[in-house]
């Protein structure tokens with residue numbers, strides 16, 4: 001399609017297809033605060049770099065003459081049928097990059113048959129995003145608030161809005177040390193409607209001294225003291241089970257023992273993730289954790305993966321190392337910044353096209369054929 005438009009000397013779709021060029025293009029259209037918030041990482045950026053380096057340590061070994069003329073990228077993950085094993089990762093406060101924000105992401109993903117996970121820190125109330133997802137899958141990410149009544153209230157609302165799967169983020173008991181945001185004194189939650197789900201929540205409002213309209217600063221301070229809870233332990237998962245009757249996926253697992261604990265606690269899945277390198281500086285690259293975790297629990301739990309996925313080849317590697325599906329973060333946010341829903345669709349379509357080509361050219365007709373023997377480890 002792109003080549004055909006090239007014949008007509010139109011540069012369509014008008015966005016870069018190389019995802020690192022996409023980051024540069026997004027830098028041009030975003031103010032320094034929002035760009036730094038999205039692109040930034042914890043501390044020196046060592047974990048962000050480790051995420052990419054971990055992909056470079058694995059190489060795909062293409063196989064020939066295996067009839068790859070008909071291909072199947074689809075996969076069912078925890079009962080959710082996906083056209084390809086790709087979901088958009090939960091990213092908060094998307095209104096700071098484009099006014100179309102979270103509903104645009106939900107629409108773009110649903111139109112392509114992909115999954116989409118809505119952040120608790122959404123800048124759009126969850127009911128509106130649920131409506132935008134239409135018939136598409138509805139997964140909700142929870143930042144587990146300090147006040148159990150607020151958490152229970154958010155979960156009840158998510159259920160009522162038709163969200164079926166819960167992704168509980170465990171690696172953000174507090175925000176990481178993020179020099180780019182600190183240097184610019186930029187925290188989007190203080191500047192946008194990024195706490196929409198809290199501000200519209202009855203249990204949250206009940207705890208406020210004054211209504212958020214009268215005292216927006218007080219509401220934000222209340223939110224900041226509430227948004228996540230560093231005191232949580234494995235024992236608290238029982239409470240979660242009582243308040244959510246669908247599948248529960250724990251996000252932020254990078255140790256095989258934690259994966260086993262998730263299984264023993266009756267969880268349905270995990271996301272092997274280091275939050276895109278935004279929390280612990282000097283942590284291991286997320287892909288380096290994947291094989292050990294998949295070996296430990298892959299037969300018992302749905303193992304998903306994120307942090308550093310930028311290309312179709314990356315998706316092939318993560319699937320070959322034991323992920324059932326991947327989540328993609330920053331790339332689609334850059335697409336949103338550049339072109340709203342159209343930009344998100346562009347990024348997701350590029351990823352799917354490259355996944356399809358890489359799969360075929362390496363001799364696989366379906367994502368189910370990928371395994372550890374599809375790769376070799378290379379010394380870098």
Ligand code: FNR
Pocket residue numbers: 037038039089090091092119120121141169251273274275276277278306307308309327328329330331
């Ligand atoms: C995030 N991430 C995140 N995760 C989450 O569970 N809830 C959230 O609200 C957010 N917010 C958020 C904002 C921004 C700007 C980014 C970049 C990331 C983490 C996200 O879900 C995912 O783990 C990473 O983005 C994956 O890494 P890549 O694909 O960005 O390298």
